[in-house]
Amino acid sequence: xxxxxxxxxxxxxxDRLQALARVPGLGTGEAQLVIEGAVCCLECEEPIPLARxxxxxxxxxxxxxxxxxxxx
Numbered sequence: 001x002x003x004x005x006x007x008x009x010x011x012x013x014x015d016r017l018q019a020l021a022r023v024p025g026l027g028t029g030e031a032q033l034v035i036e037g038a039v040c041c042l043e044c045e046e047p048i049p050l051a052r053x054x055x056x057x058x059x060x061x062x063x064x065x066x067x068x069x070x071x072x
């Protein structure tokens with residue numbers, strides 16, 4: 001039962017984030033990469049974890065690639 005609820009919550013978060021990504025003026029100006037319904041990193045093309053997407057709406061890179069891009 002928890003798996004169904006977890007899946008529903010993940011789908012809801014992804015739907016909301018994709019809707020926010022379509023709103024002009026939000027985010028960095030870079031378009032998010034969506035592959036098979038998942039928001040993916042522009043650099044490594046791996047899915048960005050939902051926790052990161054929720055914490056940083058409109059992000060276009062996973063935390064690791066973002067750190068590299070910022071030179072950290």
